[in-house]
Amino acid sequence: MNRLILYGYWRSSATWRVRIALNLKGLDAEHVAVHLSATDGDQLRPEHAALNPMRQVPALVIPGEPRRVVTQSVAILELLEELHPETPLLPKDPFLRARVRELVEIVNSGIQPHQNITPTSRIDALSPGAGRASARHFNQVGLAAFDALVAETAGRFCVGDAVTLADLFLVPQLYGARRWGINVAAEWPRLQAIDDACGALDAFARARPEVQADAPPPEQA
Numbered sequence: 001m002n003r004l005i006l007y008g009y010w011r012s013s014a015t016w017r018v019r020i021a022l023n024l025k026g027l028d029a030e031h032v033a034v035h036l037s038a039t040d041g042d043q044l045r046p047e048h049a050a051l052n053p054m055r056q057v058p059a060l061v062i063p064g065e066p067r068r069v070v071t072q073s074v075a076i077l078e079l080l081e082e083l084h085p086e087t088p089l090l091p092k093d094p095f096l097r098a099r100v101r102e103l104v105e106i107v108n109s110g111i112q113p114h115q116n117i118t119p120t121s122r123i124d125a126l127s128p129g130a131g132r133a134s135a136r137h138f139n140q141v142g143l144a145a146f147d148a149l150v151a152e153t154a155g156r157f158c159v160g161d162a163v164t165l166a167d168l169f170l171v172p173q174l175y176g177a178r179r180w181g182i183n184v185a186a187e188w189p190r191l192q193a194i195d196d197a198c199g200a201l202d203a204f205a206r207a208r209p210e211v212q213a214d215a216p217p218p219e220q221a
């Protein structure tokens with residue numbers, strides 16, 4: 001396979017999930033920064049809409065003949081899993097695979113869309129401050145549900161002692177929850193411990209937002 005190209009943004013949680021998977025699977029990729037802003041972000045430009053009609057990141061380009069473009073982090077991760085089954089990110093047991101997918105969906109459809117820059121800024125325009133309150137609410141509810149499911153399956157990671165897709169969704173989401181003012185360690189110590197275990201792995205450390213080339217200096221973040 002030719003070198004992959006990942007269109008993303010340093011602090012995008014959906015891009016972060018893909019960065020972790022690329023690192024875990026040892027896949028080299030060029031990272032192209034798409035600067036996100038609610039009003040005049042690069043994601044709104046026609047060139048980007050041609051790659052991702054949802055005008056969001058990430059988008060993964062797989063060069064070749066034909067060149068393929070895949071959007072939606074779940075679809076990208078499932079594709080990487082199928083193309084590169086070494087370092088599997090789904091358990092073998094069908095019920096545990098379903099559990100991983102349940103956890104993925106709690107974040108992917110139950111939490112993250114509610115904290116996205118577009119809905120929160122639209123809600124804020126209708127009622128100043130309500131966008132932040134709404135994002136915080138969905139983080140609280142979703143992460144409580146995530147923790148309840150993980151209570152049944154956790155080892156070092158969300159499901160047992162091997163990293164799965166659930167961990168790739170959890171780590172960026174906890175970062176988001178902290179940005180909304182939630183004390184993750186106090187609310188969900190089990191999730192904090194998993195976050196710590198993931199953070200100790202090089203593949204996770206290299207995917208962190210603040211070490212990406214497009215991250216601003218800490219004082220401007």
Ligand SMILES: N[C@@H](CCC(=O)N[C@@H](CS)C(=O)NCC(=O)O)C(=O)O
Binds near residue numbers: 012036038073113
């Ligand atoms: N379901 C999509 C969500 C993508 C998404 O929400 N991306 C955010 C950044 S994490 C984005 O591009 N936001 C730009 C906007 O809302 O205008 C995925 O998993 O790829």
